[in-house]
Amino acid sequence: MSKENSEHLTEEQMADAASDMLTDEIREHLAVCDVCAKEVKELKSVADTIKTLADEDVPSSVERRIFHALHRNKPKIAKILESPMLSILFAVIIIFLLYLIIGMLLVDQ
Amino acid sequence: MKQHEFTALYREYSKPLYNFIRWTTGYSAMSDDITQNMFIKVLRSENAPCDPVEIRRWLYAIARNACIDYFRSNARLTNFKNNYTAECAVNGSIEVDETHDSEEIWKQLAKLPDIDRSILYLHLKEGYAYKEIADTLEMNENQVRVKAFRALRKLRDEMCRAEV
Numbered sequence: 724m725s726k727e728n729s730e731h732l733t734e735e736q737m738a739d740a741a742s743d744m745l746t747d748e749i750r751e752h753l754a755v756c757d758v759c760a761k762e763v764k765e766l767k768s769v770a771d772t773i774k775t776l777a778d779e780d781v782p783s784s785v786e787r788r789i790f791h792a793l794h795r796n797k798p799k800i801a802k803i804l805e806s807p808m809l810s811i812l813f814a815v816i817i818i819f820l821l822y823l824i825i826g827m828l829l830v831d832q
Numbered sequence: 833m834k835q836h837e838f839t840a841l842y843r844e845y846s847k848p849l850y851n852f853i854r855w856t857t858g859y860s861a862m863s864d865d866i867t868q869n870m871f872i873k874v875l876r877s878e879n880a881p882c883d884p885v886e887i888r889r890w891l892y893a894i895a896r897n898a899c900i901d902y903f904r905s906n907a908r909l910t911n912f913k914n915n916y917t918a919e920c921a922v923n924g925s926i927e928v929d930e931t932h933d934s935e936e937i938w939k940q941l942a943k944l945p946d947i948d949r950s951i952l953y954l955h956l957k958e959g960y961a962y963k964e965i966a967d968t969l970e971m972n973e974n975q976v977r978v979k980a981f982r983a984l985r986k987l988r989d990e991m992c993r994a995e996v
Contacts (some may be wrong), residue, residue, distance in 0.1 A: 734977070734978045734981045734982065735974055735977040735978060735981070737981045737985075738962070738977040738978070738981035738984075739977070741981070741984055742955065742980075762985075765988050766981070766984045766985065766988060768988075769937075769984050769988045769991070770956055770984060770985050772934065772937055773937060773952060773956045773957070773987075774956050774957065775934070776934055776937065776938070776957070777934075778847060778848075778851045778957070779847075779850065779851060779854065780850075781846045781847060782864055782866060782959045784864070785850075785864045785867055785868050786846075789842070789866050789867075789868055789871045789872065789875075791876055792868075792871075792872045792875060793835060793838060793839075793857045798843060799863075822945075
């Protein structure tokens with residue numbers, strides 16, 4: 724790698740090389756051009772450091788607000804069915820219907 | 833969007849999208865609001881794509897647009913000063929340390945234009961190809977390549993400067 728090429732890699736080729744997307748043309752050039760080889764090595768070093776930067780979790784407060792919106796976005800019928808008062812009303816109606824059916828059966832006998 | 837679809841989508845994409853927004857905005861407090869608004873927009877949308885590749889692209893496009901809207905509404909679109917000069921890149925005498933300090937990288941990333949941070953995040957953290965980034969951000973593929981190269985070069989130069 725001592726020879727220096729007069730025509731260096733283009734910016735697009737540099738971007739590819741820094742991402743290890745090496746075409747034959749880029750590989751051949753890097754083998755003979757110290758300037759580009761050094762540039763690519765340095766850019767790859769920066770890129771590798773960026774890859775190691777830690778990701779953060781979504782804060783729980785944000786998640787809560789999103790899922791609160793999700794709940795509000797439910798269809799009206801789903802909301803009504805989830806209402807505790809309505810559950811009690813359903814239970815009362817079912818008990819009443821059972822009472823009527825059992826009553827009718829007993830009267831028939 | 834149906835609830836179960838939204839929940840599945842949220843499980844898979846909330847963390848990368850939140851970090852994408854963090855990178856793009858550079859402000860943690862803003863990221864929280866934008867992430868929230870973005871997911872509410874997703875929840876209320878009725879034309880979500882079905883294809884997994886399309887849905888990923890669609891989500892990042894919404895996130896990017898949500899960042900732009902936020903910048904516009906707060907008139908902060910061009911708040912980062914660019915002190916870049918190309919001399920350091922040309923000067924072969926400056927060596928880049930192999931193990932950069934992550935704090936220094938964050939500091940230098942904050943100086944980049946938001947579009948450059950978006951590109952670097954999608955390419956280096958999420959492993960997007962330049963073509964995918966171009967489609968997501970509605971840019972030309974070569975334009976994305978050049979921006980990625982220049983952003984990396986700028987970071988390298990700024991870090992050289994910080995080390996000197």
